[in-house]
Amino acid sequence: MREKDKIEILKDILFAEEHEFEEKIAQRVELLEQTLQEREKLSKKVDPIVSKHIEEFTKSIPQTLGPVITETLKEEIRLHKDEVVDALYPILGKMVKKYVAQEMKLLSAKMNNQLGFLAFWKRKVKSTFTGKNEKGLMFDDLNVAKIEQVLLIEKDSGILKASFAKSRAMDEEMVSGMLTAIKSFVEDAFSQRDQNLELIEYELYQIHLQSFATHYMAVVISGNYGLTSKNRLQDIIFDFYNSFMAMNLDLVFETNNSENSIVPVEKSKVEKELRKYFGNAKI
Amino acid sequence: MQKSKKIVVLGHFGVGKTSLIRRFVTDTFSDNYKVTIGVHITKKVVEISVENEVSLILWDLEGTDDIATIRNSYLLGTHGAVFVFDVSRPSTFEHLKDDLKIISDKMPKVPLMVVGNKSDLVTESELKEVLDEQEISVDFLTSAKTGKEVNTLFLKLATLLTTDA
Numbered sequence: 001m002r003e004k005d006k007i008e009i010l011k012d013i014l015f016a017e018e019h020e021f022e023e024k025i026a027q028r029v030e031l032l033e034q035t036l037q038e039r040e041k042l043s044k045k046v047d048p049i050v051s052k053h054i055e056e057f058t059k060s061i062p063q064t065l066g067p068v069i070t071e072t073l074k075e076e077i078r079l080h081k082d083e084v085v086d087a088l089y090p091i092l093g094k095m096v097k098k099y100v101a102q103e104m105k106l107l108s109a110k111m112n113n114q115l116g117f118l119a120f121w122k123r124k125v126k127s128t129f130t131g132k133n134e135k136g137l138m139f140d141d142l143n144v145a146k147i148e149q150v151l152l153i154e155k156d157s158g159i160l161k162a163s164f165a166k167s168r169a170m171d172e173e174m175v176s177g178m179l180t181a182i183k184s185f186v187e188d189a190f191s192q193r194d195q196n197l198e199l200i201e202y203e204l205y206q207i208h209l210q211s212f213a214t215h216y217m218a219v220v221i222s223g224n225y226g227l228t229s230k231n232r233l234q235d236i237i238f239d240f241y242n243s244f245m246a247m248n249l250d251l252v253f254e255t256n257n258s259e260n261s262i263v264p265v266e267k268s269k270v271e272k273e274l275r276k277y278f279g280n281a282k283i
Numbered sequence: 284m285q286k287s288k289k290i291v292v293l294g295h296f297g298v299g300k301t302s303l304i305r306r307f308v309t310d311t312f313s314d315n316y317k318v319t320i321g322v323h324i325t326k327k328v329v330e331i332s333v334e335n336e337v338s339l340i341l342w343d344l345e346g347t348d349d350i351a352t353i354r355n356s357y358l359l360g361t362h363g364a365v366f367v368f369d370v371s372r373p374s375t376f377e378h379l380k381d382d383l384k385i386i387s388d389k390m391p392k393v394p395l396m397v398v399g400n401k402s403d404l405v406t407e408s409e410l411k412e413v414l415d416e417q418e419i420s421v422d423f424l425t426s427a428k429t430g431k432e433v434n435t436l437f438l439k440l441a442t443l444l445t446t447d448a
Contacts (some may be wrong), residue, residue, distance in 0.1 A: 155288040158324075159340065173287060177324035177340050183319060184356035233360025 002021055127151055144228040148205065149220035150278045152270065162270035179218050183209060210237045217241075221283070232283040240277040244270075247258065287359055288444045290437075293353060293386070294367035295375040296346035299400040302427035303367060304341050307437050312428050319345045322357055329441045337397040337441045350382045355389060363440050364395045370413065370424065371404040379419055394443050397421045398436060403429050 012019075077084050127134045149165040158180025159175045179200075183277060186197045196211040208219045208230070217237055221229070292300045301319050308327045323327075323343040330336050338350055344357055358364075366386060368376040374400070386395060387417065397419075403426040414421060425432040 105379055154360060157340075157362070159287045159360070171326060173338060173340055174324055174326050176290075177326075177342065179325060181322045181342070181357065184354065186352050186360070188356045 100253075140215060143224040145221050145223040145233075145283050146235070147219060147223050147227040147278050147281055147283065150274050151218040151220075152274065153178070153180060153216055155214055155216050160213070161215065162267050162274055164271060164274035176218070177209070184217070208233060210234065212241060219278070225283075229283040233281075236277055236281050236283070240273065244273045244277075286336075286445065287340055288362040288441070289342060290363045290365065290440065291342045291344055291358060291361050291390075292310045292367060293350055294346060295369070298346065298367045298369040298372070298375050299427045300346065300367050303365075303398070303400055303433060304343050305398070307428045308341070310430070312430075319343055321345055323422060327437075329438060331428045331438075331442055331445050332422050335445065337445050339437065339441055350385045353389070358390050361390055361393050363444050364393055365398055365436070365440065366388060366395060367398045367400050368399050368424050370399040370410055373402050373413070376417060376419065379417060388443045390413045394440065396436060396440055398422060398443055399424045400427060402431060 013172070123134050126132075148167075151160060152162045152165060153160055157179040159177040162174050163174070178190045182200065183197045187195065196209065196216075199210055200207040200209070204222055206221050206224075206225045208221060210217045210219070219233060221233070292304060294300055295317065296318070301317070301323065303311060306323055308325050322345065325341045325343065326338060327341070328336055328338045342357060342361075344353060347353060364386065366383065368379065370376075379397075383395070383397065387393075399410075399414075399419075399421050402424040405413075410424065422438045423432050425436060427433060
């Protein structure tokens with residue numbers, strides 16, 4: 001036996017375990033290579049089928065899952081109203097902000113028109129004397145109170161006797177009845193028959209109610225209706241009532257107390273007078 | 284010349300006051316019962332004769348079991364009144380005499396029509412029996428559902444008011 005063969009035998013004896021290990025690694029590498037090759041083959045066959053299924057599933061979501069999702073959302077919204085409000089609040093806020101900004105732009109344009117030299121000094125002087133700031137005065141100028149409609153109504157029955165309106169958009173006879181019913185209810189509810197309901201606010205409009213013995217007047221006003229406007233309006237109403245209505249409406253209208261010799265005033269004549277007093281009145 | 288007259292329509296709960304007015308004003312009827320709260324006001328212009336029209340302002344007052352509790356302020360200045368009861372519900376007319384006395388005390392000299400509504404729900408013989416038992420004098424037996432006698436009622440009242448005035 002040669003020296004070389006002896007060394008080989010000795011190697012085999014000494015490294016027997018390492019041989020086994022080497023073989024196992026070789027087997028595993030081979031297995032891995034096989035798996036990878038098979039997967040690639042499988043993928044080529046399966047992928048189109050899976051893609052088609054996914055596509056069909058996506059398309060059918062509205063029909064299959066839609067009602068369930070809707071119901072779930074409804075339930076969630078019902079159970080978490082506060083959270084929903086919280087979530088929507090910023091969006092709504094932005095919308096409101098946008099609207100306000102738009103309105104401010106318009107107001108600003110109007111204000112610019114008001115900034116004429118004369119108007120400027122007029123406001124300056126007025127501001128000095130009244131102590132009210134110029135912006136406030138400017139705003140008042142832009143939003144003056146205007147008489148939109150006047151109704152002369154019999155106090156007890158609520159029957160409309162005469163009216164004046166810049167534009168007619170409602171049945172004045174029914175409105176007169178309703179105003180009388182509201183007035184009666186409020187005055188009755190507080191058990192104060194000697195006191196009268198004086199003002200009804202309706203969004204952009206205010207209805208001033210001025211009571212007399214047998215009749216009352218309802219004046220619909222738009223704009224900034226303050227104390228000064230109220231005083232001016234009352235002056236006009238009193239002037240109209242005292243000079244035209246001859247102190248006692250029972251005498252001029254056909255009522256149960258009237259006598260045959262009294263000639264009732266025609267409705268058209270009263271309406272003419274209403275137009276004269278209220279048509280161009282500034283309050 | 285057109286005149287306006289205030290008519291109040293009153294009676295117990297659910298006797299058909301609102302339906303009666305609706306039939307008269309819009310010629311419609313609905314089985315859907317909604318309670319009137321406070322007062323509801325509607326209007327209809329009635330032609331009595333050529334050149335003689337009257338505008339009826341109809342105050343439909345909320346129903347009540349106790350007629351005495353009706354707000355007096357709603358009755359002020361009334362030109363004519365209609366008291367409605369339900370012919371199929373005795374509880375709405377068993378104290379009719381007392382109810383009418385209260386009404387005439389509240390509105391003296393005001394023409395009043397007594398109306399038995401829902402006449403479509405009972406037979407004529409049943410109706411006669413009931414009315415005879417109660418010694419009730421009824422001006423009209425109406426049906427808001429079929430429209431029977433509804434226009435006649437309001438036309439008669441309007442005529443009465445314009446001839447009285």
